[in-house]
Amino acid sequence: MNLMHPMxxxxxxxxxxxxxxxxxxxxWTALIVAAALAANVAGIYLVGSVAGWERWLAxxxxxxxxxxxxxxxxxxxxxxxxxxxxxxxxxxAQARRRMGRSEIAGVAAIVALEASLLxxx
Numbered sequence: 001m002n003l004m005h006p007m008x009x010x011x012x013x014x015x016x017x018x019x020x021x022x023x024x025x026x027x028w029t030a031l032i033v034a035a036a037l038a039a040n041v042a043g044i045y046l047v048g049s050v051a052g053w054e055r056w057l058a059x060x061x062x063x064x065x066x067x068x069x070x071x072x073x074x075x076x077x078x079x080x081x082x083x084x085x086x087x088x089x090x091x092x093a094q095a096r097r098r099m100g101r102s103e104i105a106g107v108a109a110i111v112a113l114e115a116s117l118l119x120x121x
Contacts, residue, residue, distance in 0.1 A: 072110060079106075 044053045057064075083099060 068114075079103075 040053070043056070044050055047053045047056055086099065087095065
């Protein structure tokens with residue numbers, strides 16, 4: 001009995017791992033992490049030391065807060081626009097419940113992120 005037959009070895013190859021959408025998301029995640037790493041390395045190089053980079057980040061934290069608030073505002077505007085379109089297309093109560101859960105999860109994630117940043121500083 002051949003255990004490496006394509007039909008029998010299907011459990012060895014998870015389909016989601018080779019999905020284009022998953023590969024694209026993984027690529028974007030890797031690119032974002034690489035860009036963040038490159039920005040930190042460049043900042044450390046320009047300032048001269050890790051301690052200097054940390055001081056600069058602490059001094060610029062107000063600007064980063066303004067940037068995050070602008071980003072949250074743009075995201076909220078896009079969410080409201082998408083919410084209107086989705087609820088016009090799907091009128092059942094299940095869609096409204098799913099939307100409500102998504103909104104609660106999104107706000108909770110933002111609050112948790114900002115609370116952790118507040119506790120660090």
